[in-house]
Structure formats: structure tokens, C-alpha cells
Amino acid sequence: MNVIYFAWVRERIGIPQEKVETQATTVNDLIAELRAREERYEAAFADITALRVALDQELADFDAPLEGVREVAFFPPMTGG
Amino acid sequence: MNVIYFAWVRERIGIPQEKVETQATTVNDLIAELRAREERYEAAFADITALRVALDQELADFDAPLEGVREVAFFPPMTGG
Amino acid sequence: MLVRVQADLFDAGAELNSFSQGRTDVGAIVSFTGVVRDTDGNLQEMLIEHYPGMTSKAITKITEEAIARWSLTDALVIHRYGPLKPGAPIMMVATAAAHRAAAFEAADFLMDYLKSRAPFWKKEVTDQGADWVAAKDADEDALKRW
Amino acid sequence: MLVRVQADLFDAGAELNSFSQGRTDVGAIVSFTGVVRDTDGNLQEMLIEHYPGMTSKAITKITEEAIARWSLTDALVIHRYGPLKPGAPIMMVATAAAHRAAAFEAADFLMDYLKSRAPFWKKEVTDQGADWVAAKDADEDALKRW
Numbered sequence: 001m002n003v004i005y006f007a008w009v010r011e012r013i014g015i016p017q018e019k020v021e022t023q024a025t026t027v028n029d030l031i032a033e034l035r036a037r038e039e040r041y042e043a044a045f046a047d048i049t050a051l052r053v054a055l056d057q058e059l060a061d062f063d064a065p066l067e068g069v070r071e072v073a074f075f076p077p078m079t080g081g
Numbered sequence: 082m083n084v085i086y087f088a089w090v091r092e093r094i095g096i097p098q099e100k101v102e103t104q105a106t107t108v109n110d111l112i113a114e115l116r117a118r119e120e121r122y123e124a125a126f127a128d129i130t131a132l133r134v135a136l137d138q139e140l141a142d143f144d145a146p147l148e149g150v151r152e153v154a155f156f157p158p159m160t161g162g
Numbered sequence: 163m164l165v166r167v168q169a170d171l172f173d174a175g176a177e178l179n180s181f182s183q184g185r186t187d188v189g190a191i192v193s194f195t196g197v198v199r200d201t202d203g204n205l206q207e208m209l210i211e212h213y214p215g216m217t218s219k220a221i222t223k224i225t226e227e228a229i230a231r232w233s234l235t236d237a238l239v240i241h242r243y244g245p246l247k248p249g250a251p252i253m254m255v256a257t258a259a260a261h262r263a264a265a266f267e268a269a270d271f272l273m274d275y276l277k278s279r280a281p282f283w284k285k286e287v288t289d290q291g292a293d294w295v296a297a298k299d300a301d302e303d304a305l306k307r308w
Numbered sequence: 309m310l311v312r313v314q315a316d317l318f319d320a321g322a323e324l325n326s327f328s329q330g331r332t333d334v335g336a337i338v339s340f341t342g343v344v345r346d347t348d349g350n351l352q353e354m355l356i357e358h359y360p361g362m363t364s365k366a367i368t369k370i371t372e373e374a375i376a377r378w379s380l381t382d383a384l385v386i387h388r389y390g391p392l393k394p395g396a397p398i399m400m401v402a403t404a405a406a407h408r409a410a411a412f413e414a415a416d417f418l419m420d421y422l423k424s425r426a427p428f429w430k431k432e433v434t435d436q437g438a439d440w441v442a443a444k445d446a447d448e449d450a451l452k453r454w
Contacts, residue, residue, distance in 0.1 A: 080428035175321030
């Protein structure tokens with residue numbers, strides 16, 4: 001699964017995207033796995049309320065299932081306009 | 082006093098403006114004088130709720146005093162924009 | 163602040179650009195353009211009459227009120243009179259502010275007030291004849307929002 | 309409907325004119341232009357990051373919703389990304405409708421949704437360093453109006 005990071009999430013993790021092999025069934029599970037990896041992931045995902053997630057380029061909830069999903073993106077609340 | 086007419090008020094009365102010698106003390110008095118003159122004034126002023134008045138180029142009420150006023154304008158509700 | 167009352171055609175895009183030009187203290191610019199709409203496909207022209215002595219004064223007063231109330235950086239109003247063809251611009255308003263809410267609200271306010279308080283009267287000429295456009299109760303009611 | 313996501317500068321006036329061109333079924337055109345604002349006089353540039361795979365899709369969805377809900381004749385959204393200088397246009401929205409209320413409301417709605425639902429992130433670079441612009445609670449709350 002392709003995992004993409006934007007804005008300060010990208011900066012904290014240090015890379016814009018990566019391939020992740022996972023058995024996680026929900027976004028929350030995936031986040032738990034990533035946080036357990038390294039300090040920089042822990043720093044990025046520490047406060048989930050400051051984050052948003054998109055699954056295959058559609059905004060989603062953190063308890064959404066990952067089955068069939070090819071692209072997960074994490075980012076802070078958007079500031080367009 | 083200069084009296085000016087716009088839109089269908091002008092069309093009904095048949096002239097865009099005229100000098101009026103009057104002792105009328107309010108707009109209502111002036112209207113009563115004009116209505117008494119001729120049928121075309123009666124036609125223009127028959128329904129006062131369909132009219133607006135400006136005194137010296139400021140919107141005013143029909144019971145406003147005419148003392149010191151140099152220009153009275155009668156017209157239908159505005160349709161700008 | 164710029165207020166113009168004119169018979170001539172204006173170029174809304176060029177006016178918007180010159181209004182926006184060279185500002186770094188502004189975050190939001192809203193423009194409104196009113197266009198002669200041919201509702202039933204039989205409009206030949208729209209005639210706009212106005213009260214020359216009062217028009218600029220009335221528009222300036224309304225615009226100054228909008229600038230003060232929404233702390234606008236600037237505002238622009240252009241309104242035409244005379245005979246206009248379908249599709250032609252009748253008037254435009256532009257507002258510049260730090261934030262979008264002020265720019266939107268002030269432009270909306272300006273339109274409501276220009277509609278019912280600036281001395282213009284529209285007459286539509288169709289193949290059936292010519293008729294003065296009646297003021298709508300809804301337009302008068304819209305003023306109560308402010 | 310026209311949706312464009314681009315790094316290049318755009319000319320808001322020219323876009324407004326080409327959006328408005330040759331329509332006789334429209335009475336009201338509203339435009340909004342967002343500009344890089346230098347609040348404290350020390351902004352060097354604004355960097356706008358976006359999510360290329362999602363941006364156009366998200367904007368198109370929001371714009372289609374606005375067109376349907378307000379029966380717009382047409383709508384336009386242009387949004388830039390990359391480094392932008394103070395005073396530069398960031399984005400614009402334009403709406404065309406028969407009447408002014410629909411054009412105003414739809415543009416206001418589009419701005420609220422683009423602000424919080426289109427995948428852009430702003431970073432301000434000043435002489436004190438660089439900082440991501442925080443989303444405001446008020447922007448999220450603004451969505452509840454619709």
C-alpha cells in the first residue's frame with residue numbers, strides 16, 4: 001500500500017511517501033503500526049485530532065477499513081482558498 | 082421650486098421637470114396641489130404607495146416639510162443594480 | 163474608493179485588475195457584475211434612466227457606509243445608464259478586505275442597497291413593447307438583513 | 309464548469325472576462341480572488357503544497373455540488389500551488405446565475421469548502437523562519453452554514 005504524507009506530517013516523517021506492507025485492517029491500526037516503528041512516526045502521529053486522512057484520494061474517518069485501499073494519505077487540516 | 086419626474090411618473094405627467102410656485106408646506110400638500118391641476122397629474126399621483134420622493138437629492142418621507150427645499154423629485158421605487 | 167456613473171461600456175476584467183493591482187495588505191477581493199439578462203429571448207434592449215444630480219451622491223454614501231462597517235481596504239462601484247443590449251454589463255461592485263467574510267458581506271450589502279436606494283430605473287424593450295421593471299418586495303426585504 | 313490547478317500566475321481580470329463572455333442568460337456574476345497577504349510586512353513568500361492526485365477531483369466535486377444546489381449557469385475555480393509572492397493571486401472562484409443571491413451564495417459556499425476540503429496547505433516564509441498556516445476553527449465552523 002502506498003502511504004503519502006503532506007505538509008508538517010511529511011516534514012516530521014522526513015519522506016513524502018513510502019510503500020508499506022501491512023495487515024492493518026483500519027486506518028487506526030495502520031497508525032498504531034507506524035507509531036511503533038520510530039520516533040519520527042510517533043512525533044507525526046502523536047495527536048490524531050490534528051490529522052486528516054484520505055483513502056484513495058477521498059477524505060475518510062480513522063476507523064475506516066483499509067481493505068482494497070491502494071493509497072493512504074495523512075496530512076494536517078487543509079488550508080486552501 | 083424645481084420639480085422633477087422620473088420613469089413612468091415622467092411619462093404619465095409628460096414632462097421631465099417644471100418650476101412650481103407653491104405655498105405647500107409638506108410633500109403631501111404639494112402632491113394634493115398637483116393632483117388638483119390636471120388628469121395627468123392625478124394619474125401619476127393616484128397611488129402614493131407606488132411612489133418615492135427625494136428632497137434636494139436625498140430620499141424623504143411624504144410628510145417631510147418643504148421649507149428651504151429647492152428641488153423635489155418624484156419617481157417609482159428604484160430598480161438599480 | 164472609486165464611484166463612476168457612465169453611459170459607456172466598461173471592461174469588468176480590466177476594472178477588477180486595476181482595482182486589485184499592487185496591494186499586499188489585502189487577502190480577499192470580491193466582484194459582482196450585473197448583466198442585462200434576456201429572460202425570454204425577446205429582449206431588444208434595456209433602457210436605464212437615472213437622476214444625475216443624486217446618483218453619484220447616493221452611491222458614494224452607500225459605499226462609504228460599507229467601507230466603514232466592514233473595514234474594507236477599498237471599494238469600487240461602476241453603474242451605467244442609457245440603452246444597453248442583452249449580455250452587456252450594467253454595473254459592477256468590487257470590495258477588497260483582509261479576510262473573505264468581510265469582502266463577501268460588503269459586496270452583498272452594496273448590491274442590496276444599490277438595487278433599492280440608488281436612483282436608477284430599468285425599462286425593458288421587447289418585441290411586445292416597453293415596460294418599466296417593477297421593484298420587487300424581496301429587494302426591499304433584503305435591506306432588513308443589514 | 310472549469311477547474312484548473314496550476315503553478316503559473318493567472319490573470320483574474322482576463323479569466324473573469326472569458327468566463328462572462330457572450331452570455332445573455334445570466335444576470336449576475338460573482339468572483340472571488342484570494343491574494344497572498346503580507347500581514348506584518350515581513351512575508352517573503354507563501355509556499356502552497358497540494359495533493360496532486362486528489363486536488364482536481366476534490367475541487368470538481370465541490371463545484372458540481374454548488375452548480376446543482378444553486379442552479380448556476382456556470383462556475384470557475386482556479387487554484388495555484390508552489391511559491392507565491394506577497395500580493396500574488398492564490399486562487400479565484402467565479403459563479404454565474406440568473407439572480408444575484410444564487411451567485412453570491414454559491415461563491416461563498418465554494419470558498420468555505422475549498423478552504424477546508426480541498427487538499428492544499430500553506431506555509432509562510434518570513435525573516436523569522438517558515439511556519440505552516442494553522443487551520444482555523446472558524447473555517448471548519450463556516451461549513452455548518454451550508
